[in-house]
Amino acid sequence: MSARAARPNVYISVDIEADGPIPGPYSMISFGAAVAGRQSGPSYTAADPEQDTFYRELRPISEAFVPEALAVSGLDRDRLLREGAEPAVAMAEFRAWVREVSAGAQPVMCGYPASFDWTFLYWYLMSFGGESPFGHSGCLDMKTLYAAKARIPLRSAVKRHMPAHLLSSRPHTHHALDDAIEQAELMSSLMLWEPPASG
Secondary structure (H helix, E strand, O other): OOHHHHOOEEEEEEEEEEOOOOEOOEOEEEEEEEEEEEEEOOEEEEOOOOOOEEEEEEOOOOOOOOHHHHHHHOOOHHHHHHHOEOHHHHHHHHHHHHHHHOOOOEEEEEEOOHHHHHHHHHHHHHHOOOOOOOOOOOEEEHHHHHHHHHOOOHHHOOHHHOOHHHOOOOOOOOOHHHHHHHHHHHHHHHHHOOOOOOO
16 A cells, blocks of 8 residues: 555535636635544544634636526625635635645545535636645545445435434535535534444
8 A cells, every 4th residue: 555545534624605607707706614524544533623614705707607606605796806815815825724734644625515616626726826735636525425325326315315413403504614614514424424234
């Protein structure tokens, strides 16, 4: 086993809010991150997701936006154009934070679902600084993790069908940091969950 493969993983829950469906034509307007836990071999240790967090609101990068998408976050686009962080600065700060909280381990982004959030996060990391601390594929989708453990089709892996004890008691607010913390708790619940044996 290589030294890289043997490194512990630090799972970082990330949630993003955007003003459209894809990065480039549209903008990531905020993102939040929270350390969910650490895995070394088969052992997983949950973290306090409120202890190590990151949050930024970003200046939009284009004039295009989808009003319905913007409304989800409740953020004021005109204010973000005036006061939002420059994406290059925010991405540099985020890289530094990831390296700090994952020192000695391999950081892994996790999301619910990861596909949307990872698309924006990775595009921004590469577009504004040309480097991802997660590499090009260091992401884990919680929907897939649950589907694999529960042995159900991916399309059935929705929160309303999950055992209640796996879910966070925190509300889903569509504030990126709130939701990253909520999803960090879900991540740890899923990692520590031993589903009943089938049959």
